[in-house]
Amino acid sequence: MKPSKAYDPKEVEDRIYQLWIKSGFFNPDKLPKTHKKPYTIVIPPPNVTGELHMGHALNAVIQDILIRWKRMQGFKTLWLPGTDHAGIATQNVVEKKLRKQGLTRFDLGREKFIKEVWKWKEKYGDIILNQFKKIGCSCDWSRTRFTMDKEYAETVKQAFLHYYKKGWIYQGERTVNWCPRCSTSLSDLEIVYKEKPAEMYYIKYGPITIATTRPETKLGDTAVAVNPKDERYKKYAGKTITIKTVLGPAKMKVIEDKMVDMEFGTGAMKITPAHDILDFEIGERHGLERKQVIGPDGRMTKLADKYAGMTVTEARKQIVKDMDKIGILEKVEPYTHNSARCYRCDTVIEPILSKQWFLKMNELAKMAEKPVKQGKIKFHPKSFEKPYFDWLKNIRDWCISRQIWWGHQLPVWHCQTGRISNSQFLISKQFENSKLKIENSSAEKFIISAKKPKQCPFCKNCEMKQSADVLDTWFSSALWPFTTKDFYPTDVLITARDIINLWVARMIFSGMEFKKEIPFKHVYINATILTKEGKRMSKSLGTGIDPINLINEFGADATRFGIAYQIMGNQDMKFVKDNIVMGKKFCNKLWNASRFVLGQIKSSKLKTQNSKPQLKAQNLTAADKRILKTLDKTIKSVNKDLENFKFGKAAHTLYNFFWHDFCDVYIEASKKQEGEKTKKILLYVLSNSLKLLHPFIPFITEEIYQKLPIKDKKKSLMIEKWPI
RNA sequence: GGGCAAUUAGCUCAAAGGCAGAGCGCAUCGUUCACAUCGAUGAGGCCGCAGGUUCGAGUCCUGCAUUGCCCACCA
Numbered sequence: 001m002k003p004s005k006a007y008d009p010k011e012v013e014d015r016i017y018q019l020w021i022k023s024g025f026f027n028p029d030k031l032p033k034t035h036k037k038p039y040t041i042v043i044p045p046p047n048v049t050g051e052l053h054m055g056h057a058l059n060a061v062i063q064d065i066l067i068r069w070k071r072m073q074g075f076k077t078l079w080l081p082g083t084d085h086a087g088i089a090t091q092n093v094v095e096k097k098l099r100k101q102g103l104t105r106f107d108l109g110r111e112k113f114i115k116e117v118w119k120w121k122e123k124y125g126d127i128i129l130n131q132f133k134k135i136g137c138s139c140d141w142s143r144t145r146f147t148m149d150k151e152y153a154e155t156v157k158q159a160f161l162h163y164y165k166k167g168w169i170y171q172g173e174r175t176v177n178w179c180p181r182c183s184t185s186l187s188d189l190e191i192v193y194k195e196k197p198a199e200m201y202y203i204k205y206g207p208i209t210i211a212t213t214r215p216e217t218k219l220g221d222t223a224v225a226v227n228p229k230d231e232r233y234k235k236y237a238g239k240t241i242t243i244k245t246v247l248g249p250a251k252m253k254v255i256e257d258k259m260v261d262m263e264f265g266t267g268a269m270k271i272t273p274a275h276d277i278l279d280f281e282i283g284e285r286h287g288l289e290r291k292q293v294i295g296p297d298g299r300m301t302k303l304a305d306k307y308a309g310m311t312v313t314e315a316r317k318q319i320v321k322d323m324d325k326i327g328i329l330e331k332v333e334p335y336t337h338n339s340a341r342c343y344r345c346d347t348v349i350e351p352i353l354s355k356q357w358f359l360k361m362n363e364l365a366k367m368a369e370k371p372v373k374q375g376k377i378k379f380h381p382k383s384f385e386k387p388y389f390d391w392l393k394n395i396r397d398w399c400i401s402r403q404i405w406w407g408h409q410l411p412v413w414h415c416q417t418g419r420i421s422n423s424q425f426l427i428s429k430q431f432e433n434s435k436l437k438i439e440n441s442s443a444e445k446f447i448i449s450a451k452k453p454k455q456c457p458f459c460k461n462c463e464m465k466q467s468a469d470v471l472d473t474w475f476s477s478a479l480w481p482f483t484t485k486d487f488y489p490t491d492v493l494i495t496a497r498d499i500i501n502l503w504v505a506r507m508i509f510s511g512m513e514f515k516k517e518i519p520f521k522h523v524y525i526n527a528t529i530l531t532k533e534g535k536r537m538s539k540s541l542g543t544g545i546d547p548i549n550l551i552n553e554f555g556a557d558a559t560r561f562g563i564a565y566q567i568m569g570n571q572d573m574k575f576v577k578d579n580i581v582m583g584k585k586f587c588n589k590l591w592n593a594s595r596f597v598l599g600q601i602k603s604s605k606l607k608t609q610n611s612k613p614q615l616k617a618q619n620l621t622a623a624d625k626r627i628l629k630t631l632d633k634t635i636k637s638v639n640k641d642l643e644n645f646k647f648g649k650a651a652h653t654l655y656n657f658f659w660h661d662f663c664d665v666y667i668e669a670s671k672k673q674e675g676e677k678t679k680k681i682l683l684y685v686l687s688n689s690l691k692l693l694h695p696f697i698p699f700i701t702e703e704i705y706q707k708l709p710i711k712d713k714k715k716s717l718m719i720e721k722w723p724i
Numbered sequence: 725g726g727g728c729a730a731u732u733a734g735c736u737c738a739a740a741g742g743c744a745g746a747g748c749g750c751a752u753c754g755u756u757c758a759c760a761u762c763g764a765u766g767a768g769g770c771c772g773c774a775g776g777u778u779c780g781a782g783u784c785c786u787g788c789a790u791u792g793c794c795c796a797c798c799a
Binding site: 006193213214225263264265270272277280282337384391394500530532566568573575577581584588591592595596598649652663667 | 737761762763793796797798
């Protein structure tokens with residue numbers, strides 16, 4: 001069949017992908033024996049919340065370029081694919097779907113709800129993996145993982161047990177970020193701040209006036225704090241003052257703490273340990289009482305007396321009114337403040353007191369810091385190391401428990417027969433040598449165990465019940481590189497900058513703790529894709545572009561090339577279709593130039609090999625010499641660029657070489673030249689161009705390669721020897 | 725409040741002290757034998773602003789402005 005004039009990706013791509021699958025070369029174990037040295041990448045597993053977006057496409061293209069390049073260089077390459085269960089995020093999309101049917105997760109109950117989420121996961125997990133295939137990703141699909149598959153769940157439990165045995169996991173009552181809508185705690189990294197106009201209320205506390213934006217939390221105040229250096233309040237420090245409140249007169253201690261900013265407000269602040277994280281810390285230092293006036297549902301508790309049952313906003317209104325009535329409201333000023341929101345549902349965060357599980361970060365933070373400081377792990381660009389270190393330096397213990405339903409349930413088992421009073425810490429002999437550890441804290445009887453205990457060690461009778469809490473989704477993501485098993489450690493991680501701390505840091509300390517080895521050598525932070533206007537691409541704003549649409553319109557190669565062409569090392573990438581159009585034209589150029597070369601050599605029964613054709617220098621024309629020299633230069637340049645993660649530059653170089661040096665100049669010159677020698681050169685330059693271009697535009701290069709008359713032709717261009 | 729990045733043609737981006745470039749778009753011309761998804765020609769620039777260093781600055785330094793992003797316990 002004669003190749004048609006215009007390149008038609010639709011006719012080629014699926015067929016070529018099948019050829020690759022059949023070849024088995026995506027699987028490192030099925031590569032030729034000569035591929036010995038491993039080269040490994042784990043895909044940042046996309047959340048199973050929905051379909052892929054441009055950011056994923058960019059991320060995947062970079063990884064595929066690296067993997068295909070290294071595979072051709074003779075490495076035993078593994079690119080491990082998979083998806084992430086993404087706790088809150090996925091739970092929320094499924095809840096959203098239910099809401100359309102007028103249902104909540106509570107209507108279904110936990111078991112049924114989780115079944116629904118699994119259904120969702122099956123559907124979108126498959127869609128996502130198929131989208132990667134459409135893009136041309138050469139992942140080893142036989143190793144596909146999910147962060148909640150059976151084996152993974154086991155790894156997660158073992159990690160929990162490991163930390164627990166070390167004494168790094170503890171349960172504590174803390175004021176945590178609480179999302180009343182998701183009704184779960186959130187880590188510091190899971191909240192976002194939004195500027196919002198608000199009011200600053202100046203309230204009289206006896207002789208002292210304090211400023212606050214949240215008068216309703218006043219009901220939970222247990223002290224007033226001032227800066228020890230503040231002369232204005234020196235006379236009250238350490239004293240107890242009598243104040244008027246909406247619930248009648250009360251006594252309040254005045255404490256000194258250096259955290260109080262003298263410049264802010266009146267320089268005096270009220271302390272509400274149960275509803276503010278900073279206040280909690282100050283409260284701990286001074287042994288203050290914690291009074292919870294807001295409940296997990298975002299409503300005032302019984303302790304709020306006559307305001308009980310009101311929402312926070314209602315209570316605020318009423319309390320302000322009441323304070324004004326009894327004359328303790330001094331003034332109200334407009335004020336813009338950063339309100340904390342849930343990063344998944346945008347609900348205003350209510351810090352509340354609750355019992356949560358924490359992972360101590362002291363040692364782990366050091367472990368995360370060390371390999372980067374030592375240069376064993378390199379960030380690209382290097383400038384991202386600074387925020388990484390900053391975060392580790394100021395880190396707090398990690399709240400790892402979540403009160404949602406979708407995720408890894410904590411391997412914590414509770415005795416069902418009431419509570420025992422003594423506060424001893426027990427280790428039962430029965431479990432001492434196993435992986436079980438038993439704890440009997442003051443109020444609860446529970447043990448930590450990977451499996452459901454056959455017998456309750458406390459009452460020997462009840463059926464123990466697993467903790468309802470699940471782990472923070474990032475606790476499991478942190479273990480993702482372990483999925484590579486024998487291929488650990490990996491070589492490079494390609495990811496987005498917004499999860500450097502959320503994910504990258506945690507993979508590093510997990511690797512150091514569990515494997516005593518870094519999880520990857522390089523962390524390449526890919527650009528964030530923005531719209532042409534410089535706005536974030538977002539489905540809800542309708543500013544997103546579906547990469548699959550681009551593939552349908554222009555072909556996968558064109559899409560890949562267009563994306564790669566624009567990777568110039570900037571931290572943002574404003575996306576325009578223009579580059580994809582360029583990619584499409586380029587593919588067509590490649591297609592037609594190849595048709596020309598194939599036509600030229602058909603008559604001559606010429607076959608080429610991978611090595612440079614043996615040619616006598618004196619027989620070469622100026623054009624011959626020039627194209628061979630330029631090809632060498634191009635090869636060197638592309639290799640150097642790929643080593644340094646300069647994908648865009650490599651794409652530019654290849655574009656210019658092929659279009660201008662080869663097509664415009666050499667092919668035109670070749671038409672005036674005679675003989676086998678010219679044909680040899682045409683074929684040699686073309687086949688090398690195909691190799692160099694293959695990581696960028698794999699489908700079309702493979703399709704042409706399959707038509708080339710090459711002596712020792714491989715099953716696929718994927719395992720052809722990379723030019724050096 | 726701290727930090728990072730960006731600012732060059734209509735749009736997206738190159739140009740690491742020495743004549744400002746590419747792709748896309750636009751205009752005019754050209755279908756004969758790889759390619760009209762092509763070829764040729766062309767229009768189009770206060771290189772964000774203001775200083776400074778230098779024989780020479782888009783590039784180095786200082787300040788400013790605008791935009792985007794990250795971090796942070798100002799109640």
